[in-house]
Amino acid sequence: MFGDLMGMMGKLKETQEKVEATKRRLDTVMIDESSSDGLLKITLTANRQIKTIEIGDALLEDKEQLEDYLILTLNKAIEKATNVHETEVAAVAKEGMPNIPGLDMFK
Known part of the structure; x- marks a missing residue:
């Protein structure tokens, strides 16, 4: 019994x-997302x-539009x-x- 328990503990570790x-490793996996018109590009x-x-010059002229683009594009990138x-x-x-019998939630 204890051998099984020790084996499970080792496997869990x-x-x-x-x-x-x-x-x-996921720190090295890059996700790219862009706005539909390409004026905003985000990598995470x-x-x-x-x-x-990366922000296109056209977006720098309209603060509200830039904010909207950032919210939409960041949310899409974060979701991915x-x-x-x-x-x-x-x-x-x-x-x-x-x-473990009864713990098949990961299957």
């Missing part, structure tokens, strides 16, 4: 380390850290990054979960 490694990591923002992040981390976590 290994899975946790793999999840952390995946999160570090799959860990949702903004790396670059979140999807990549959650998919990658869930895949690693699912792979390393021990087979």
Whole structure:
């Protein structure tokens, strides 16, 4: 019984380390998003850290329009990054979960 428990604990620790490694790797995965007319371009990591923002000159003339563009484009970029992040981390976590009867929520 304790051997099984120790084996599960070891597997959980290994899975946790793999999840952390995946999160570090996601710092290098870049997500690009642009406004429909290309006047605003945003790049962020799959860990949702903004790396670059490029603003077209036409947007600099209208503060309200720029704010709207930033909100829309940032939200789209964050949604994409979140999807990549959650998919990658869930895949690693699912792979390393021990087979515990009744806990099949990750399958």
